[in-house]
Amino acid sequence: MKKTGPVAALATLSLLVAACGGTSDDPSGKPAEGGTFSFALSADPGALDPATAVLSITNTVLSLAYDPLVFTAPDGKIVPGLAEKWDVKPDAVTFTLRKDVTCSDGSRLTPADVAENVNHIADPETKSPVYGVLVPVGMKAEADDAAGTVTLSTPEPFSFILENAAQLFVVCGKGLKDRASIAHATSGSGPYTLTEAVPSDHYTFTVRKDYAWGPNGASVRNQGQPEKIVLRVVPNEQTAANMLISGDLNGAVVYGADRRRLEATPGVNKLVLAMGNGQFFYNQDDDRPAKDPAIRRALTQAINLPELAGIASSGTGRPVRGLVMDPKPCQGDGVTGHVPTFDPAAASAALDAAGWKAGADGVRVKDGKRLTIRLLYATTRGAGVLAANEYLAQSWKKAGVEVTLNGVIDTKLSESLNAAQDWDAVWLPIGVTLPTQLVGFLSGPSAPKGANFAHLSNERYEKLVAEAVTKPGEEGCKLWTESESALYDAADLVPVVENTVLVAQKGATFDFPAASFSPTTIRMTSAR
Structure with missing residues (x-):
């Protein structure tokens, strides 16, 4: 099997888009007339070309x-999007x-447009950071405009080849001809068009009133659609929150x-x-202490992981069973019994034995x-994550x-993670929806040439993945679960907690699967 190739390292912060369920308490009232819907982003999104988008x-x-070819429904089923079958x-x-699909500039979406998106990402000259995740390595796209079809193929069998298509936003119209033009603009078939962009301040979108090709043919002709x-x-x-x-x-x-304040x-x-998992990785580059598996294991044994989980999630997390988000295509638990347990004495003895x-x-x-560790983490994940890294x-x-x-x-x-490589351990949430999307981050070429930012080289993981990736869907699940366990056994990464977040809503309701909007579900309400 070819290893998954160049991708930038941020499955971080929920890299990929998929549907996942949630529980809701909705006192918001009846749908109101349209208007303006306002939402808080915790950071500026940066460049907006989907071929370079790695942050949630x-x-x-x-x-x-933007739209994908198909959507993932909350129950995990694939439903029509740009593709009807x-x-x-x-x-x-x-x-x-x-x-009937048109782009925001009025041009008609064609199979050739879709093929261009896939082949652009797969082109080595593009150096797309989502190659190997959103577009599997070796994938090619061929369009038949006369038949209205586009075929995505891989050199050998590839697990979840259909499900993977739900993650790829399709650029069309003028943006296909000039990718630089969509760094701070949009050129897609989606229900809204970016009409004003003021980086680090606000981004304004305007509805496309003719849009009618959302999940299962959903439109924006709804009472309360902003x-x-x-x-x-x-x-x-x-x-x-204020x-x-x-x-x-x-x-x-x-x-x-502030979650508890809003809940009340x-x-x-x-x-x-x-909303993704909390875990930390060790940098295993040649000049790093964690290159030594004994050091990784000792550092892991020095941590009370249940206590860390409570701190990181501010008491709102759940036990982690794996790296893939709900709805998981594979339900196995690869974590339990495979992570070194808290044992400070054993950690001390192991460090002594290693000569430290x-x-x-x-x-x-x-x-x-x-023995020095440079601990890297994002400051925008809330007070719990800040406290967890101090812990x-x-x-x-x-x-x-x-x-x-x-x-x-x-x-x-x-x-x-990718360019400077100035870290030894990193707190890195992951939010992928398919196990195939992890491969480029956990094996293959190391950063900056590939997505393997931690310089991992786990032969057992790679062997299990090579077999699993040839099995269709659920047939390969046991192998996918075992492959994750191989990483935990080697202390390559340490899963800590499955995070949950509060998506607080007032004067509106909306679905927010895996940190992305389901735009046709947004409704302004009479309760303000």
Whole structure:
């Protein structure tokens, strides 16, 4: 099997778009006439070309303006999108497109447009960071405009080849001819068009009233469908909560302490969603301490993981069973029994045995070199994550490790992981929806040439994946689950908690699957 190739490292922050369920308490009232829907973004989304989008914030924005070939329903089933039907084979899927789809510039969407999207990402010259995740390595697209079909094929059988198509936003119209033009604009078939972009401040979208090709043919001809959507960049979560309570916002995603305040606020619709996992990776590059598996295991044993899980999730998390988000295509638990358990004495003994002896100041030293860990994390994930990284640092310091905390914004996190490579451990949420989407991050070419930002080389994982990827759908699930377990056994990464978040809503209701909008579900309501 070819290893998944060049992709940038941010499955972080829910890289991919898929439907997942949530629980909702809806006091919001009846649908009202359209108007303006306002939503808080925790950070600026950066460049808006779908071929370069690796952050969840970016995909949140793109979900308003772009469509995939098919959608994933909340129950995990695939439903029509740009494609009205499809034919699946182990190494290919042929989509028949709807004939009424138009791009935001008025041009008709063609199979050749769809093929261009796939082949653009797969072109080595493009250096697309989503190659190997949204577009499997070796995939080619062939269009038949006369028949109205496009075929996506891989060199060998590929698991979840249909499901993977639900993740790819399709660019059309002028944006296909000039990719630079969509760095701060949109050119898609989606229900909204970006009409104003003020980076680090706000992004305004206007509805396309003729849109009628959403999930299962959903349209925007609904009572309460907003005419405009304003995404406001509000990095401070407390500020976003205050704005929502006052009516200045209709929606915000809340991770931390303000969650409980909003949950107790009358008139706020409370949608609780799984939102990726909390875990940390070790950098296994040749010049890093964690290259040694004994060091990785010892560092893991120095952490009380249940306590860390409670801190990271502010008490709102759930036990983690794997790296793939709900609705999981594979239901096995690859975590339990495979992660080194809390044992400070064993951690200390292992570090001693590896030659790292405590110095006069308590920091361990080997061959004149101090045992130093540079801990990288994003500062926009709420107070719980900030506290969790401080807890990690303190736990490792007790074990004799010198720890430097390096908190950065989301875009700097990607740069540090891939280009600068200036880290030893990283707290990195993952939000993929298919196990195939993990392969490029967990094996293959290392950053900056590939997506393998942690320089992992786990032969057992790679062997199991090579077999699993040739099995269709659920048939390969046992192998996919075992492949994850191989990573935990080697302490390549340490799963901590399945996060949940509050998607708070006021004066509007909407679905928000995996950190992306389902735009045709947005309704302004009479309750304000």
